[in-house]
Amino acid sequence: MTCPDCGSTDFSKEGKGELICKKCGIVLDENMIDDSPEWRAFNAEQREKKARAGSPITYTKHDMGLSTKIGKGSGELYKVAGNKRAQYYRIRKWHNRLTKSKDRNLGFALSELNRLVSQLNLPRSVHEEVARLYEKAVDKGLVRGRSMESVITALIYTVARKQGTPRTLDEISDASGIEKREIGRAYRYVARELDLKIRPAKPQDYIPRFAGDLGLSGEVQARARRIIEQAKEQDLLSGKGPTGVAAASLYIAAVLEGEKRTQREVADTVGVTEVTIRNRYKELVEEIGLHEVE
DNA sequence: AAGACGAAAGTGGTTGA
């Protein structure tokens, strides 16, 4: 940022809550929120002690921010009696080997997970859960013979759906660059092995996101939800793709609420074709008396 | 001219023998 007055880039936070240009003295911002701690520390030890928040324990860091080591450096083990020493060395060697290879795997996989989560705009809870399950999958040796990426993407697919923020296979495939077929395979395999109960995605879960993408109001969303509810009561949805249903109900709701979008617009953002929208839409209009349009 | 509609043929995935 540059000073609008003199073009200088040199600023100081004079006192608290004000941003001042060092060259011409103009006050650029006031009433800023002061996020520095209210306590003072005079050395590293005090800082450590007074800080109330450290980095949280998290599965998204491969060692949860903590890791185990047996004996620090070379000196530590001399405290152990001579005859046991060789044994401890061996234990340490293997411990290191095991955790190193697992760490490398996890480190790489989790950075990929990071990338995908942010690209797909998934909530933190999904991120955590996937990281947790991935570690479990590694421990069970499920990644062998499959690429880490495919397992990660499969888990994202599963968890996102389970937590009510589903992403379509297409979206995940686009973001990860992995074939839908491959994701599907890994997904079934992992779900079976890890004993994840998965139910088909609910059309409702797609509503908020796609409505947002289409710039539709809350009324339209509520309307779309009601349409889906009615359709479900009449058993119109079994076997139908949830995205198609979501798309059609959004389309109808938008028309009814006077915020019409074209079938093409809806189809493109949801990722189905106009034809599918039309088919669902026809069924819905027929079966539920939706003639309050005029 | 753009959007909506629908028929027909093609595709990928599930199911049941």
Add this chain to the structure above:
DNA sequence: TCAACAACTTTCGTCTT
């Protein structure tokens, strides 16, 4: 492993606004 099947897509011609 194979064939049958339903859902969905692609393509394209026609109708409506």
